[in-house]
Every structure is written in C-alpha cells, then in structure tokens.
Amino acid sequence: MSMVQGFDRKDVMYSLRNDIFNLILFPTEECNFRCVYCYEDFEVGNMPRWLVDAIKQLLTHKVQKLKCLSLSWFGGEPLVAKQILFEIAEHAYELCQQYDCKMIGDVTTNGFLLDTGTLARLVSLNQTRFQISIDGDEEVHNQTRITKNGRGSFTRIWQRLMDAAATDLEFHIILRIHVTDLNQEAIERFLKLYEQHLASDPRFSLFFKAISNLGGDQNKVQQLISKKSAANFVTELNARYYGDTSDKPNYICYASKPNSLAVRADGSLNKCTVALKDDINKVGRINEDGTLSLQHQKIGSWISGFDTLDKWRLGCPLSYLNAHPEKKNVTVGEINVIQVA
Numbered sequence: 001m002s003m004v005q006g007f008d009r010k011d012v013m014y015s016l017r018n019d020i021f022n023l024i025l026f027p028t029e030e031c032n033f034r035c036v037y038c039y040e041d042f043e044v045g046n047m048p049r050w051l052v053d054a055i056k057q058l059l060t061h062k063v064q065k066l067k068c069l070s071l072s073w074f075g076g077e078p079l080v081a082k083q084i085l086f087e088i089a090e091h092a093y094e095l096c097q098q099y100d101c102k103m104i105g106d107v108t109t110n111g112f113l114l115d116t117g118t119l120a121r122l123v124s125l126n127q128t129r130f131q132i133s134i135d136g137d138e139e140v141h142n143q144t145r146i147t148k149n150g151r152g153s154f155t156r157i158w159q160r161l162m163d164a165a166a167t168d169l170e171f172h173i174i175l176r177i178h179v180t181d182l183n184q185e186a187i188e189r190f191l192k193l194y195e196q197h198l199a200s201d202p203r204f205s206l207f208f209k210a211i212s213n214l215g216g217d218q219n220k221v222q223q224l225i226s227k228k229s230a231a232n233f234v235t236e237l238n239a240r241y242y243g244d245t246s247d248k249p250n251y252i253c254y255a256s257k258p259n260s261l262a263v264r265a266d267g268s269l270n271k272c273t274v275a276l277k278d279d280i281n282k283v284g285r286i287n288e289d290g291t292l293s294l295q296h297q298k299i300g301s302w303i304s305g306f307d308t309l310d311k312w313r314l315g316c317p318l319s320y321l322n323a324h325p326e327k328k329n330v331t332v333g334e335i336n337v338i339q340v341a
C-alpha cells in the first residue's frame, strides 16, 4: 500500500475526486429501538414525498458525471422506511446502469428488520455492506438495545444473522461490538457464539468500539462508562482478532471528504452524521428541483484537513472543530466543494 503522511494514498485521492460521490441518506429519523444511550430525539419522521423526488432529481443530474456513486443509509433506523430506501436505490441503480457508473452502498442498521428478502433486494441493488451494533450476549444486549415496545432485541437480530449466513448472497456484515467497562464478560460470551456460528464465514467481521458518552439517559449511561478499561479491552480484542494493526493507515471520516454529503429526512444537509444539531454541521439544504444550496464556508471547515493531512482533523473533523473554534467557517482554496447539480 502506498502511503502519504500515514494515510493510504488511494484513500486521499479518492476523497478528492469529483467523479466519485458519497451520498448519505436518512430515509427516516424514526427508529424501532430506544437504546439507552441514543443521541437522537426522533423529532423528524420519514422523508416527505417532495424530498424523495428531489433526491431522485439530484441523482439524475449527478450520476451522468460520475464514475462511482456510493449510497450510505442512516437513520433513525433506515429499514423502518424500506419503501423510501428502495425507491431511491432503484432509481440510482437504473441511472448507474444507463451511464456506466459503478454503484456501491452500505446500511447502518440495528438488524431487526433485515430479513433475507430485504437483504436479497438490497444486494441486488449493490447495497451490500451492513453495520449492525451488538452490546453483548442476549442478557446484556437486551438491557441497552431495547425495542420501542420495551422488549429485548437480541434473539431477533441473532436470527437475522443466522438466516443471512444460510444464504449464498454476497454481502458483508460488520458487527460493531460496543465495549464498556461492565459488559466485558458478556462480550466474551457473545464472541463464543460468534466463533461457533459465524467466524468461519468471510462475509462477517467484527469492529470493536469503546462506547463513549453519546447523550441519551445519562443516569443509565453513567453506569456503563469507564473508558479506560473499555479502551484497553478493545486493544486486547483487536490484537486477538486482527493481530498487529500498528501499520494500519489513518482513518479519513466521510465528513472530511469534499465528495461526501448527508441529506437528513427533513431535507437539511450535513457533513457529520452524529452532531445533527450543531450549527457548523448545518451546511445547506436540498431544493425541490434537486439542486443544492450550500454554505461553502462551513463546508470549508469540514474539508480543510486535506490542506495539511492532519490526522485528527481528517479522522474526526467534528471533535477537531469543537476543540479549535477559530477554524470554523473558512474559505477553501484549491479543493472542489461538492458541485451543485
């Protein structure tokens, strides 16, 4: 791998190309779960009709100029609004076929609604990568990952994973394992289950994440957080499953990339998918005709990490900007900000 200042050179180059576009979509901000640490307030529901049409128009203009379109589905829980997701994905797929544009996609989902029919339809539209969060074995996962009706979600999610494994579909499911100070025995019990049933299937992999304070019910969250030992446990788990990762290239968050943009379910545009209410993250709106009204100075502050290849700024521009407020609202020089369709 060719590197530049600790980054994969290809990753840097692809982040700056304007014939590649990463469109992050929130088809709904409603969720079928009420996780105890969730930072969302569920004020915005499904994308309204005008917005679905506007996104389709944006894609109609944009895909003609692209070599690669990447769709990322967020929420809320994106599969709560499957019909919206499929309508946009099918439109994008047809355009990509017509204009010889590569199309890829990923879904960040809690997995509850990912039945094999839905999975097959997504895979047929090249939406093949999935990230599903797990908080431990059944007992512990069910204390935090609670459905809207107040029930535990583990059994259903596990069944979805087993059903997916039984197909011959070509997908990749990353299990994002939330590690806290108190769930480590439960994580070990979950990993035993994983090793028995899924570890030998190359379509599944693990991503360990020490959980940080994301908002939600602080009393419950406080009981779960002890960053130090959770971080140490994550290091241990990474070494166990992935060996020495010290030469891994630095991560570039999509929020840093000039060719990446998120459309929320109310039509507002964001760079980061976490701090939805932060003013610096409100970078514009999509109009009814599919054109974009962008605040270029705000966008400039998200993408300026490419000027110096700063590891922190490219890895998490949100935390960098919060620590360096003087870097907010900058005029960008050479870098091409997302072109208005």
Ligand code: SF4
Pocket (backbone or CB within 6 Å): 253, 254, 255, 272, 273, 274, 275, 315, 316, 317, 318, 319
């Ligand atoms: S900017 Fe930071 S918080 Fe936002 S999506 Fe990127 S890594 Fe996550």
